[in-house]
Amino acid sequence: MPEDTHATSGLLDVATIYHEPAVTDYQRGREILDRFPRAERIVVSSHWNLPGLHGNEGIAEDWLKIKKTVLVLGVRKTMAVRPNGRSADFIAPSYSNGCAMACAYCYVPRRKGYANPISTFVNIEEISRAIERHSSRQGAKLEPNQVDPRHWVYDIGENGDCSVDALISDNLRDLVAQFGRLPHAKASFATKFVNRDLLDYDPRGKTRIRFSLMPRDVARMVDIRTSPIEERIAAIDDFVAAGYEVHLNFSPVIYYEGWLEDYAELFDQVDGSLSGRAKQQLAAEVIFLTHNDRLHDVNLAWHPRAEDLLWVPRLQEAKVSETGGRNVRYRQGLKRRLVEEFGSLLRRKLPYCEIRYAF
Structure with missing residues (x-):
């Protein structure tokens, strides 16, 4: 996969690659390193321990620069497939985490502190085998559910954006091809980036892309470095024609006047x-x-205007997360009303669009 101007001069301009020592033992790792030959290489003991980046409060102001210029390569150790039940039946072992885009509400940086570049795992064959073993054990889906009437659906992009990951390696191409072959399984991922290279893949109706949408002016405020809303909508027909199932992901829905x-x-x-x-x-x-x-504090350092929309204590209530952070969500009574109003409007405007779930 040769280096190209689309990947290096737009969303990504990789100048530094942090990588675990074992990365060069894998073909995918060598392919990625060869793709960015001019990048400085720094060997680290773990992709979760990047000296000078993770936990360094002083670099929050460089949030966007780091996302564009830093890439992390590692070897995934755990291969657990977790149950889900909303977006998918299962969460597949992630082949990446972090993102080159910079959505102000993204939950992934909460675990990483003050820097959230893309981390890509190079042992894609092991990840693929874990998915195939799990799918084989599941067998056929005998009863339809709100996730899918026929197939077991695996979310392959829980911690990043697969369309952006495809600028770095063929990991996504490999998984799309794999799910096309698996008789009872379907891949799924949400995206805010229109990568038309994916139109040349071979999904065979077995990959569901969920294009994330929100009002244009709000997206300009909080969906930083993403594809414009108009471009995402315009891409839907092309991806359907290419053999993908395409759904809409209205997330997050932000309340304002x-x-x-x-x-x-x-x-x-x-x-x-x-x-x-x-x-x-x-x-x-x-x-x-x-x-x-924690994300509120990071955003105040690089994009405080977004917090006028996202952090509104008079409308929100706190909930302590499993990791000890303080999450906030709309107050229960308010949120119930907002969900009802949104659903009523969607059913009236797009009566053919099933609402799989809303919360």
């Missing part, structure tokens, strides 16, 4: 852009905003 009017405009834009074929297979998931005190 005039929010419903903005979503009505967004739904009209979706309705006016999609072909009949795309509408026929369309479904959506709806997830209202959850924020976090």
Whole structure:
């Protein structure tokens, strides 16, 4: 996979690669290193322990620069497949975490502190084998559920954006091909980046892409370094034609004055852009905003304007997370009303779009 201008001069311009010693033992690791021959290489004991990056409060102001110029390579140790039940039936072992984009609400940086570049795992064959073993044990899906009527669905992008990962390596291409062969399994991932290289893959109807959407002006504030909303909507028909199942991911839904009017405009834009074929297979998931005190502090260092939308204590209530952080979400009574209003509007504007779940 040779170095190209699309990957290096736009979203990524890799100048430094931190990598575990064993990375060079894997073909995928060598391919990635060869793809960025001019990058400085720094050997580290673990992809979770990057000297000068993880836990370094002083570099929060360089949030965007680090995302663009730093890449981390590691070897995934654990291969657990976890049950889910909302976006997917199962969460597959991640082949990456972190992202070159910089959505102000992203939960992944809560574990990494003050730097969140892409970490890519090079032992993709082991990850693929773990998925195949699990799928084989599951066998056929005998009863439909809200995730999918026929296949067991595996989320392969829980901790990053697969469309961006595809700029770095062929990990995504390999998994899309694998799920195309598995008789009872389907891959799924959400994305905010339109990577048209994926149109040349061979999904065979067995990969579900969930394009994340929100009102344009809000996206400009909080979806930093992502594809414009108009570009995401315009891509849906092309990805359906290429053999993908395409759903919508309304996440996070952010409440502010005039929010419903903005979503009505967004739904009209979706309705006016999609072909009949795309509408026929369309479904959506709806997830209202959850924020976090640690991420709030990071954002104040590099993008404080976003916090005017995300951190609104008079509307939110706290919940302590499993890792000890202080998450905030809309107050229970308010959120219940917002979910009902959003669902009613969506059903009226896009009556053919099933709401798979909303919370």
